[in-house]
Amino acid sequence: MELETIRHSAAHLMAAAVKKLYPETKFDIGPATENGFYYDFDMDHRLTVEDLAQIEKAMKKMLGGKVKFERFETTREEAQKLLADQPFKLERLADIPEGEAISFYRSGDFIDLCRGPHVESSAEIGAVKLLSVAGSYFRGDENNKMLQRIYGTAFATAEDLKEYLNRIEEAAKRDHRKLGTELELFGFSEQIGPGLVLWHPKGAMIRHLVETAWKEEHYKNGYQLLYTPHIGQSILWETSGHLDFYHDGMYSPMQIDEKDYYAKPMNCPFHIEVYRSRLRSYRELPLRWAELGTVYRYEKSGSLHGLMRVRGFTQDDAHIICTPETIEEEIAEVLRFSLYINRMFGFTDIKPYLATRPAKAVGEPERWAKAIDSLEKAVAKAGLECEVDEGGGAFYGPKIDLKIKDAIGREWQTTTIQFDFNLPERFDMTYIGADGQKHRPYMVHRALLGSLERFFGILVEHYAGAFPLWLAPEQARILPVSDKLVDQAMAIRDEMRKAGFRVEVDPQAAGLGAKIREARSARLPYIFVLGDREAAEGTLAVRSRREGELGAMKIAEIIEKMKYELENKVN
Ligand SMILES: [Zn+2]
Numbered sequence: 377m378e379l380e381t382i383r384h385s386a387a388h389l390m391a392a393a394v395k396k397l398y399p400e401t402k403f404d405i406g407p408a409t410e411n412g413f414y415y416d417f418d419m420d421h422r423l424t425v426e427d428l429a430q431i432e433k434a435m436k437k438m439l440g441g442k443v444k445f446e447r448f449e450t451t452r453e454e455a456q457k458l459l460a461d462q463p464f465k466l467e468r469l470a471d472i473p474e475g476e477a478i479s480f481y482r483s484g485d486f487i488d489l490c491r492g493p494h495v496e497s498s499a500e501i502g503a504v505k506l507l508s509v510a511g512s513y514f515r516g517d518e519n520n521k522m523l524q525r526i527y528g529t530a531f532a533t534a535e536d537l538k539e540y541l542n543r544i545e546e547a548a549k550r551d552h553r554k555l556g557t558e559l560e561l562f563g564f565s566e567q568i569g570p571g572l573v574l575w576h577p578k579g580a581m582i583r584h585l586v587e588t589a590w591k592e593e594h595y596k597n598g599y600q601l602l603y604t605p606h607i608g609q610s611i612l613w614e615t616s617g618h619l620d621f622y623h624d625g626m627y628s629p630m631q632i633d634e635k636d637y638y639a640k641p642m643n644c645p646f647h648i649e650v651y652r653s654r655l656r657s658y659r660e661l662p663l664r665w666a667e668l669g670t671v672y673r674y675e676k677s678g679s680l681h682g683l684m685r686v687r688g689f690t691q692d693d694a695h696i697i698c699t700p701e702t703i704e705e706e707i708a709e710v711l712r713f714s715l716y717i718n719r720m721f722g723f724t725d726i727k728p729y730l731a732t733r734p735a736k737a738v739g740e741p742e743r744w745a746k747a748i749d750s751l752e753k754a755v756a757k758a759g760l761e762c763e764v765d766e767g768g769g770a771f772y773g774p775k776i777d778l779k780i781k782d783a784i785g786r787e788w789q790t791t792t793i794q795f796d797f798n799l800p801e802r803f804d805m806t807y808i809g810a811d812g813q814k815h816r817p818y819m820v821h822r823a824l825l826g827s828l829e830r831f832f833g834i835l836v837e838h839y840a841g842a843f844p845l846w847l848a849p850e851q852a853r854i855l856p857v858s859d860k861l862v863d864q865a866m867a868i869r870d871e872m873r874k875a876g877f878r879v880e881v882d883p884q885a886a887g888l889g890a891k892i893r894e895a896r897s898a899r900l901p902y903i904f905v906l907g908d909r910e911a912a913e914g915t916l917a918v919r920s921r922r923e924g925e926l927g928a929m930k931i932a933e934i935i936e937k938m939k940y941e942l943e944n945k946v947n
Pocket residue numbers: 384385388481488489490491492493494
C-alpha cells in the first residue's frame with residue numbers, strides 16, 4: 377500500500393474524529409504531504425495539544441474497528457445537497473470541472489467529497505500520530521478566513537512510525553535556528569527586517585573558511601573570480617527579461633539620477649556585461665567566471681525559514697561560456713568539480729536529478745539535445761545514475777541538480793548546473809570562431825553550494841553544530857586546572873596560534889568539571905587539560921571529540937596531529 381494513500385486515508389479518519397467531538401465543524405480538505413497529512417477545519421473552539429490527544433484516541437478506536445472506505449458518485453445537485461452546510465466543501469465542489477465525476481467516500485458515518493484513492497479498510501493504516509495544530513488561510517490566501525490545520529502522520533507499521541518520530545526528534549535537536557542561537561553563529565533583527573541574516577563572529581569565521589576554501593579550489597580548477605555591484609539599471613533587467621518573467625521575485629526599484637535601479641536577483645547579467653566589454657575569440661574560451669554574488673529575492677514572509685529561505689543571500693555562482701566543440705568536456709568537468717566540493721564538506725551520498733525540455737521552451741532543439749546529451753554523459757562518466765524529470769526543465773535550458781544526504785538521511789539540494797539558451801540571445805553574446813565568423817557561445821550557470829546561507833544551515837544540521845576541525849570557529853580550548861597555570865596555558869595557546877590554529881584558554885577560576893562541561897557544550901574538536909604534571913612535562917591531556925581521551929601528548933605532537941586533520945579536512 378502506498379504511504380500517500382495510507383496518510384490521506386488517515387486524514388479522513390481524523391476528520392471523522394473531529395466531527396464526532398465537534399459536530400459543528402466546517403471542513404475544508406485533508407491531503408497527504410511529504411511526511412504525513414493535514415486537514416483544515418473551521419470551528420469556534422480553539423484546538424489545543426490536549427484536544428489532539430483526544431482526537432488521536434478517537435482515531436485509534438476507528439483503526440481497531442476496521443472502518444471500510446466506500447466510494448459513491450453523485451450528480452452535482454445531489455452533492456450540493458449533501459454539502460449544504462459545508463461552505464468550504466461547496467467551494468471545492470465548484471472547482472470540479474463540468475463533466476468530471478463527483479465522488480464521495482464514506483468511512484463509518486463520515487462522508488467526504490474526494491477523488492481518492494484510499495485504503496479499503498482502516499486496518500491497513502498501521503499507526504497514526506497527531507503532531508501539531510496551526511492557523512492556515514483558506515486556499516492559502518490571507519484575504520480568506522483563517523482555518524485551523526491539524527498536522528499528523530501515519531505509517532503502515534508502528535515500528536515505521538517510531539523510527540520517524542525518532543528522526544524528527546533528532547532533527548529538532550539539530551535545528552540550525554536553535555543551534556545558531558545556542559552557539560552564537562547567526563541571527564536576525566526585527567529592526568533590520570525578516571529574512572536578512574546577521575552573521576555573528578563564530579558563524580562569520582565558518583563562512584570565511586568556506587569562502588576561502590571555495591575560492592582556492594576555484595582558482596586551482598581553472599576559474600577566475602569576478603566582483604560585481606548589487607544593483608543595476610532597469611535597462612539591464614529589461615534586456616535580460618527578468619523584469620518580465622522574474623518580476624515577482626524582484627524588489628521595487630530605487631531612483632538614482634532619475635533612473636530606476638534594481639537590487640539584483642541574479643548575477644548573470646553582470647557577468648555577461650564583463651563578457652561583452654570587448655570582442656571575444658574562440659581561442660580564449662572556455663571562460664569560467666565565478667563570484668560569491670549577493671542577491672536579493674522577494675519571498676513571502678510566511679515562507680521565510682531560518683537560513684533555509686531568506687531574502688538576501690550570497691550565491692556561490694559561476695558562469696561557463698564555451699564553444700559547442702568543448703561543451704561536453706566542460707560539463708563533465710563542472711560535474712566532477714561539483715561532486716568534489718560537496719564531498720569536501722563531508723557529503724558523500726550524492727544523487728543527480730536531470731530536468732529536460734518542457735513544452736514551452738526557447739533555443740534550437742539541436743542545442744537542447746546536445747546539452748542534455750552532455751549532461752547525461754557527464755553523469756555516466758562520474759559513475760552515477762540520475763533520475764530524469766522529463767519536461768521538467770526551465771524554458772531556457774536543461775539542468776542537473778545534485779541532492780546530498782545529511783547525517784540523518786535527509787535530502788538537500790545543493791548544486792545546480794543550468795544551461796541557458798535565453799540570455800546569450802537577449803544580450804547577443806558572440807565570439808569570433810576559427811572561420812572568422814561570429815558564433816553564439818554556450819552559457820551554463822552553476823552554483824555548487826547553492827547559497828552560503830542555506831548551505832551553512834545544512835552544515836549546522838548535518839554536523840549538529842560539531843564542526844570538523846577545519847571548519848570549527850574554535851578548534852581547541854586549553855583548560856588550566858588552577859590560576860597559577862593560566863600564564864603557561866596562554867603561552868601554549870600562542871604557540872598553537874602561531875602554528876595556525878584557533879585556540880582559546882578558559883581562564884575562569886571555576887572547577888575543572890565545570891570548565892569541561894562548558895567546553896563540551898561548545899562542541900569543540902579538542903579540549904586540552906593543563907594540570908601540574910602536564911605543566912612539568914611540557915604536555916597537555918588531550919580529549920578529542922572524535923576519538924575520545926588520548927592521554928598526555930607533547931605540544932609538538934598535538935600540533936602535528938591537528939595539522940594532519942586540517943590538511944586532509946578530516947570530517
Ligand atoms: Zn480522500
